[in-house]
Amino acid sequence: MATVISFEERAVARLRDRLGAVESANEDLIAFARGHSGATAAIHAAVLAAIEADTIDGLFDVVTRVWPRLLGVDHVALALVADDRGFRVDAMHVGTVDKRIVDRTIEQLDPVTMRTVPCGHPLFGQAVGQIRSEALILLSTEAPVPYGLLLLGQKDAAGLDNRHGAQLLGFLGSSLAAMIRRCLIDS
Template sequence: MGRIIDFQDHAVATLRARVAAVEEANRDLLAYARNRSGAVAAIHRAVLAAAAATGLEHLIHIATQEWPDLLGVDAVAIALALGGRGVRADANGLQYVHPRVVARMAMRVDGARMRGVTRGHPLFGPAASLIRAEALIRLDHVAPLPAGLLVLGQRAPAGAIEGGHGAEPLVFLGEMLAHGVARWL
């Protein structure tokens, strides 16, 4: 006589595992969407704050002093290179840097690059040793305006920050800053 094999228990267990995996993927997707929505709202607040600038110094003050709180990051620096001069501005003020450092980095970044790091980019200045996740955002200008870079950093390492996924809002922030710099120059 033949033996009857019951596949029902195995099929139900497989189905339950698949449903659990789909539910976990949905939770992850929802968390990502909420996180991205919060980031976009923060960038909108930062853009509105910058739009109120009354001059280049005021714009740089807003970006370096107010944006860290608005964007939820620990450090913001702006670097510009024009001709034979390079400057970087952060919460500690304005410092001169070699213009080739700024121009070279601006050329290497296409839009925005987000990455986890063991040490932040040198454009963060003294805060570089504390940075564990950073976003490098190119400030596009047409000559004779300066080449530039906006750098955002945080102390906490960020999961899945590598690459350019989700960089569009950061590119928008960089474009707005570039237009502001051009306006006041």
């Protein structure tokens, strides 16, 4: 006589496990979408604030003083090379920097580099010791417009989303480069 084996219990248990995995993945996707949407909104707000600046000094003020609040970062700095001279701008200081430091840094980076660090990049200036996460964004331009870097830093070591975050930060850097050109050349 044959014995009937019931697979129903195991099948139901596997379906419950799979349903739990799908629900978890769905929650992760929703959380990512909300975060991505928030990051996109912050980048757009930053670009709109910079568009309002009509002078290079006004633009630098927006970037170094307003962008940290809008982007949710602790420090923003710019390192630029103009007329074969290096400059560094942050919320507390505008000064010179060796052009070779900027050039060497640019050579070593991707267009957008996001990383967790024990100490920030030296181009952050006095804030270097406070930085634990940084995004370094190349500002690619053509002469006579200055080229250089936009540096965003956070005090907390944050997990960074390189794939999607890099696209948004690339847009931010391209927008800033265009606004620098507008302030220096087109006006």
